[in-house]
Structure formats: structure tokens, C-alpha cells
Amino acid sequence: MNRIRRLLTASIAIAAVGIVSPAFAQSKGKIFYMVPTLLDEFQTESVAAITKFMGDVGYEVVTLNADNKTDLQQSQMNDTILQKPAAIVLAAVDFNALAPSIEKARAAGIPVMIFDRQITSTPSDLTSVAGTIEIGQVAAGEIQRLLKEKNGAVKGKILQVLGDPADPYTLDIQKGFEDKMKEFPDAQIITLPAMQWEASNAGTIVSDQMVANPDIDLIFLHAAHLSVAAVAALEAKGKKPGDVMMISSNGAPVGLDLIRKGWLNVEVEQPLYAQAAALAMFADKVVNKQEIKPGNYSVLGLDSVLTTESWGPNIKIPGAAITKENVDEPRFWGNLKAPADKIMPVE
Amino acid sequence: MKSSRQRAIAEFVLDHLVWFMLAVVLIAFSLFVPNFFQIGIFANIVEQSTFVGVMAIGLAIVIIAGHMDLSVESTAALAAMVTGILFCSRGIGLGLTLTPEWLVLPVSLLIALSVGAVIGFLNGVFTIKLGMNAFIVTLASYIWVRGLVVAISGGRSAQDLSPSLRVIGIEQLLFVPLIAWIAILCYVIFSFIMGRTPFGRHVTLIGGNAVAAFRAGIKVDRLMFIAFIIAGAVAGLAGWLLAIRTSGATANLGTGMLFNAFAAVVIGGVSLKGGVGKLPGVYAGVLLLSSIHTAINLMGLPAHYTQVILGLLVLAAVLLDTLKLQIRQRFA
Numbered sequence: 250m251n252r253i254r255r256l257l258t259a260s261i262a263i264a265a266v267g268i269v270s271p272a273f274a275q276s277k278g279k280i281f282y283m284v285p286t287l288l289d290e291f292q293t294e295s296v297a298a299i300t301k302f303m304g305d306v307g308y309e310v311v312t313l314n315a316d317n318k319t320d321l322q323q324s325q326m327n328d329t330i331l332q333k334p335a336a337i338v339l340a341a342v343d344f345n346a347l348a349p350s351i352e353k354a355r356a357a358g359i360p361v362m363i364f365d366r367q368i369t370s371t372p373s374d375l376t377s378v379a380g381t382i383e384i385g386q387v388a389a390g391e392i393q394r395l396l397k398e399k400n401g402a403v404k405g406k407i408l409q410v411l412g413d414p415a416d417p418y419t420l421d422i423q424k425g426f427e428d429k430m431k432e433f434p435d436a437q438i439i440t441l442p443a444m445q446w447e448a449s450n451a452g453t454i455v456s457d458q459m460v461a462n463p464d465i466d467l468i469f470l471h472a473a474h475l476s477v478a479a480v481a482a483l484e485a486k487g488k489k490p491g492d493v494m495m496i497s498s499n500g501a502p503v504g505l506d507l508i509r510k511g512w513l514n515v516e517v518e519q520p521l522y523a524q525a526a527a528l529a530m531f532a533d534k535v536v537n538k539q540e541i542k543p544g545n546y547s548v549l550g551l552d553s554v555l556t557t558e559s560w561g562p563n564i565k566i567p568g569a570a571i572t573k574e575n576v577d578e579p580r581f582w583g584n585l586k587a588p589a590d591k592i593m594p595v596e
Numbered sequence: 597m598k599s600s601r602q603r604a605i606a607e608f609v610l611d612h613l614v615w616f617m618l619a620v621v622l623i624a625f626s627l628f629v630p631n632f633f634q635i636g637i638f639a640n641i642v643e644q645s646t647f648v649g650v651m652a653i654g655l656a657i658v659i660i661a662g663h664m665d666l667s668v669e670s671t672a673a674l675a676a677m678v679t680g681i682l683f684c685s686r687g688i689g690l691g692l693t694l695t696p697e698w699l700v701l702p703v704s705l706l707i708a709l710s711v712g713a714v715i716g717f718l719n720g721v722f723t724i725k726l727g728m729n730a731f732i733v734t735l736a737s738y739i740w741v742r743g744l745v746v747a748i749s750g751g752r753s754a755q756d757l758s759p760s761l762r763v764i765g766i767e768q769l770l771f772v773p774l775i776a777w778i779a780i781l782c783y784v785i786f787s788f789i790m791g792r793t794p795f796g797r798h799v800t801l802i803g804g805n806a807v808a809a810f811r812a813g814i815k816v817d818r819l820m821f822i823a824f825i826i827a828g829a830v831a832g833l834a835g836w837l838l839a840i841r842t843s844g845a846t847a848n849l850g851t852g853m854l855f856n857a858f859a860a861v862v863i864g865g866v867s868l869k870g871g872v873g874k875l876p877g878v879y880a881g882v883l884l885l886s887s888i889h890t891a892i893n894l895m896g897l898p899a900h901y902t903q904v905i906l907g908l909l910v911l912a913a914v915l916l917d918t919l920k921l922q923i924r925q926r927f928a
Contacts, residue, residue: 293751
């Protein structure tokens with residue numbers, strides 16, 4: 250009897266902790282943001298940015314986290330469609346696997362906006378991207394410059410640390426990077442993945458490779474949080490800032506800090522705030538199914554190009570290379586200074 | 597009928613089979629994997645074994661006791677995040693400082709151990725006091741504790757750990773970083789506890805036959821409770837070491853380590869049925885896995901092969917375990 254009582258008490262206590270009752274304000278409607286994971290700072294900040302900017306133009310944002318699971322995100326899409334929101338913002342876990350869910354939502358009359366992770370296999374109502382392949386290309390350009398400065402030509406040994414090899418995001422960056430490096434056969438690239446984007450896995454790779462290939466000139470990591478573990482591994486090998494050149498991508502706060510400390514040479518930024526702001530600027534048009542005109546737009550001061558592609562309107566916002574010279578500029582999301590000015594809808 | 601000498605040799609080989617496997621693997625990698633045979637790589641293997649190795653100690657103790665603890669990975673992540681938040685100076689770190697500065701080391705360690713012990717205590721309450729299934733209870737902990745890591749960090753990371761702590765990750769003794777020595781020390785201490793103290797012997801007895809142990813006057817529930825708390829606290833230690841190695845903590849730190857810890861425990865000869873297993877074997881299992889990871893890194897093989905090889909290795913270990921029984925019967 251005592252055991253049953255204790256079990257009941259425990260169950261009630263746990264249930265009480267788990268209950269959350271959000272309070273919703275009145276708005277033009279709800280927009281569901283399907284975030285792929287909350288385990289990295291880009292995604293975490295994207296929730297804050299999309300919530301803020303959509304709020305500026307009158308929408309209330311509900312965020313669903315897919316924990317990097319494609320099947321979970323598909324289920325979330327199904328559940329969301331049943332709730333008939335004003336629109337869905339999707340940052341897909343898997344670019345292609347979510348295509349049927351997008352089609353299902355649009356067939357139900359719910360517009361779908363694609364954030365950050367471009368889906369070209371099926372039409373959507375607006376895509377706002379920096380371009381993962383382009384991030385790889387920008388990184389390649391910076392790496393070519395750094396190698397030339399150090400070795401007099403684009404030659405040397407590069408260690409490329411991917412994220413999880415099952416994540417198309419990292420594979421796209423790899424593609425963009427390696428395509429651009431093909432013309433430089435003297436630049437040898439060693440590529441290894443940090444399983445599950447876990448930082449200590451990146452540290453292990455760097456640690457092993459610095460022993461096996463002590464002549465590595467440059468390390469390119471596909472996310473800033475991986476750089477932290479890489480730096481710790483380098484420190485443990487007695488290296489100092491600048492001994493090995495480093496580049497990483499996404500522009501997270503940790504990356505910017507490492508630039509300030511001299512460990513990272515370049516961080517290739519994904520313009521998170523502008524990408525999120527672009528969605529908010531066009532949200533009314535998307536929700537009301539109005540035409541979105543191609544052309545040049547200024548998004549938070551960044552010159553962006555909106556084109557009509559086979560998958561729908563696509564706004565591409567240029568990513569930037571962050572270096573010691575410009576690291577403190579507030580436009581970089583890694584400085585966590587979200588623009589205070591209200592976003593205005595495009596007329 | 598075999599001679600007693602033959603039987604003794606066979607018993608020795610069977611009891612230390614994982615060490616022989618490790619030796620064979622190291623020799624093979626040294627011969628065939630470019631750049632493998634060097635002190636730096638062996639030091640890396642020992643260093644990389646630290647986190648999974650320490651985590652596997654607690655897991656092995658609970659499994660030897662006849663239960664299961666799936667929460668060790670998340671517990672380590674929580675301890676790492678708490679350490680990171682308190683003692684990192686950038687990101688979400690609060691940059692807590694103490695005077696004198698070296699106090700950061702024992703205080704942070706105590707906090708990490710306490711965080712782990714609390715999770716272990718909760719697992720114990722639900723499993724032992726409320727009689728719930730350990731698999732389900734610790735699976736729930738695995739989920740909610742990781743959720744807590746995300747919640748307290750807001751998905752952000754802490755970095756730039758206090759130099760008083762980082763020194764353990766940087767300084768070396770005999771080419772091996774101090775964190776790896778801590779793991780080795782843990783194995784020495786817990787091997788002694790499990791092999792030479794009444795606690796260890798009783799826990800093993802409980803895992804073999806809890807009813808018989810109870811009838812023999814052993815306080816089964818009390819010892820089981822302690823085993824869960826130890827598993828939690830040791831996982832907390834693993835998290836503390838992980839934070840030191842990576843100079844901070846991210847919300848996904850330690851992801852995937854549970855599988856490796858389980859693999860090491862099984863490869864190390866611990867029976868999932870309970871009552872059988874020795875911690876030195878588990879350490880050999882961890883070293884074996886780290887050697888394979890390192891070889892794959894050096895060969896530049898796609899990491900997917902690591903998972904395939906690990907899975908096959910676990911299967912081989914279970915097969916060997918079955919074979920061991922048959923060989924033992926032949927020599928009996």
C-alpha cells in the first residue's frame with residue numbers, strides 16, 4: 250500500500266513539473282517554426298530571431314524542436330498541419346525527406362517557408378538561405394588566401410572536420426569547399442567527420458591527426474563549437490594561437506571569441522538575423538498568397554537577391570567572412586546583438 | 597581430463613581474453629596502419645579512453661549488480677554543463693573564481709560528483725524504493741537529464757574554462773595527460789573495491805542471485821542504492837573530465853558515449869545478466885575501442901565504419917563469452 254501511495258505521489262509530482270501553460274497574445278495568426286535541433290547555438294538563436302521578427306510583423310511563433318530526427322520532424326509537420334496555422338517555417342533535418350510533408354501542408358492550404366536549409370526538390374512559398382554550398386565556397390576562398398600567405402602558393406595540408414556524416418548540411422559545405430579546391434592539387438585535404446556533431450569527437454580527430462600529420466597547415470571545422478574542442482586539443486599538444494591556422498563556419502559566439510583570442514583566422518558567417526528577417530518581411534505576402542516580386546532587397550542592410558526558382562521565390566543573403574578586423578561588428582549574429590529596429594513588411 | 601597446468605593456462609587466457617585481443621589489435625594496427633606506431637598515438641588512445649572509461653566504471657558496477665543504468669551519458673553531460681556554466685568565463689559561463697585559485701579544482705570536482713550522485717540517488721529511489729524497472733527509470737533519466745542540459749544552457753555553450761582546471765587537461769606525466777591518469781587511478785581504486793572489499797563481493801553476489809544474497813543476510817536494497825549513487829557520481833566525474841578536455845561544455849557534449857560505454861563493458865567481459873565481470877577487463881575494452889577509433893581516424897576511413905566495426909566487435913565479444921563457457925567445461 251505504501252509503495253502504491255509513493256508511486257502515486259511521485260507520478261503527480263512529475264506530472265506537475267511537466268505541465269506548461271503558455272499564454273498567447275492576440276495576433277495575425279500562428280506561425281510554426283520547425284527547428285531541427287536546439288543543440289547548437291545557431292538554431293537556438295534562430296528561434297529567438299524568428300520569434301522576434303515575426304512578432305514585429307504581427308505573428309505569434311510556436312517552435313517545435315525535432316532533436317535532429319527526421320521522423321520526428323515529419324510527425325511534427327503532420328500535427329502542425331492539423332492545427333491549420335497561418336504558415337510554417339521549416340528548417341529541415343533532412344532536405345529531401347521533408348519534401349512530402351511540405352507538399353502535404355501546401356495541399357492543405359498552409360504556406361511553407363524554408364529557413365536556412367534549402368529544399369529544391371519540391372516547391373515552397375519562400376526560401377531564405379545563405380546557401381550551405383556557398384559557405385563551403387567562401388571558406389575555400391579564405392583558405393586559399395591563408396595558404397598563399399603562408400606558403401606562397403595554394404599548397405599544404407588541410408584537415409577538414411565535418412559534422413555528423415548523416416547530416417546533409419555538413420555534406421553541402423564539404424561539396425562547396427572541395428569543388429572550389431579541386432583546381433589546387435597541391436593542397437592535400439584530409440576529411441574526417443565528428444560523429445553527431447559532438448565536440449570531443451572533433452578534439453579526438455585533431456589530437457590524432459596532429460600526431461600522425463604534424464605538418465598540417467590549416468584546420469577547417471564545419472561548426473564553431475567544434476573549434477573549441479579542437480583548440481583544447483591543440484593546447485594539449487603544446488600549440489599556441491597561430492601555430493596552426495583555423496577556419497570554421499556558422500559564426501557562433503564561440504567562434505568569434507576564438508578569433509579574438511587568435512586561435513581562429515576566419516569564421517564564415519551564416520547571416521542568421523538577415524535570413525530570419527527576410528522571412529518576416531515577406532510573411533504577409535506568403536500568408537495572403539500574394540505575388541513575391543523578384544529583385545534586389547535590402548535585408549537588415551545586406552544586399553540580397555530574390556529570384557524565382559523552380560522551387561519558388563528564393564532570397565539569398567550573402568554570408569560573410571569574419572576576421573580579427575571586423576569581428577566586433579554588431580551585424581554578426583555571433584555578437585548576439587539582435588537588431589532592435591522593427592522589421593517592416595514588404596509592400 | 598586435462599592436467600591442472602593446462603587448466604590454469606586456459607583459465608588465465610580466458611579471464612584475460614580482452615587484453616590478448618587488445619594486444620593483437622595494437623600489433624596489427626602498428627604493422628599495417630601508417631603513422632600508428634608512435635608514443636603520441638598510444639598516449640592519445642589512453643587519453644581518449646578517459647571519458648568513456650570513467651563512465652563505464654559506474655555502468656559496469658550497476659550491471660554486475662544485476663541492473664542497468666542508461667542515464668550515465670546524460671548525467672556526465674549535466675555535470676559538464678554545470679562545471680562549464682560555473683567555471684567558464686565566456687559564452688554562458690559565469691566565470692566563478694575562488695581564492696586561493698586552486699580551490700576551483702576541488703570545489704568543481706565536488707559539484708560535479710554531487711550532480712551525478714543526485715541523479716544516481718533519484719535512479720535509486722525509483723528503482724529500489726519504488727520497485728520500478730531500472731531500464732525504464734534510467735531511460736527516462738537519460739532523456740530528462742539531457743533535456744535539463746539543454747534547458748539550463750538554453751542550447752548555448754560555455755567556454756574558456758578556468759586555467760586551474762585546464763591544467764589537468766594540458767599537463768602530462770610520462771607523455772600521458774593528467775586526465776588520463778585520473779581515469780587509470782579510478783580503475784585501480786574501483787577494481788580494488790570490487791575485488792577486495794565486502795561491498796564489491798556482495799554487489800557481485802547480488803547480481804548473481806539477489807534472493808540468495810538476501811537470504812545470506814546481505815542488505816541487497818542498500819547496496820543496490822549505493823551502486824546507483826556510485827554510477828551517478830562516477831558519471832559526474834566523467835563529465836567534469838570532459839569539460840576539462842573540451843575547455844567548456846556544449847549542449848550535445850558526450851552524445852553517443854553511452855553506446856561506447858556499453859560496448860566496452862560487454863567487450864570487457866561483464867555479463868549483462870549480472871554477477872560476472874571485472875573492471876580491468878572493462879578498461880581493456882575501452883582501450884580496444886579507442887584503438888579502433890584512432891586507427892579509423894588515421895586510415896581516413898569514413899566514420900560510418902566505426903559503428904559497423906564496434907557493432908561486430910560487441911557481437912564477437914558475446915560469442916567469445918559463449919565460447920569461453922564451453923572451453924571452461926572442456927577443461928573442467
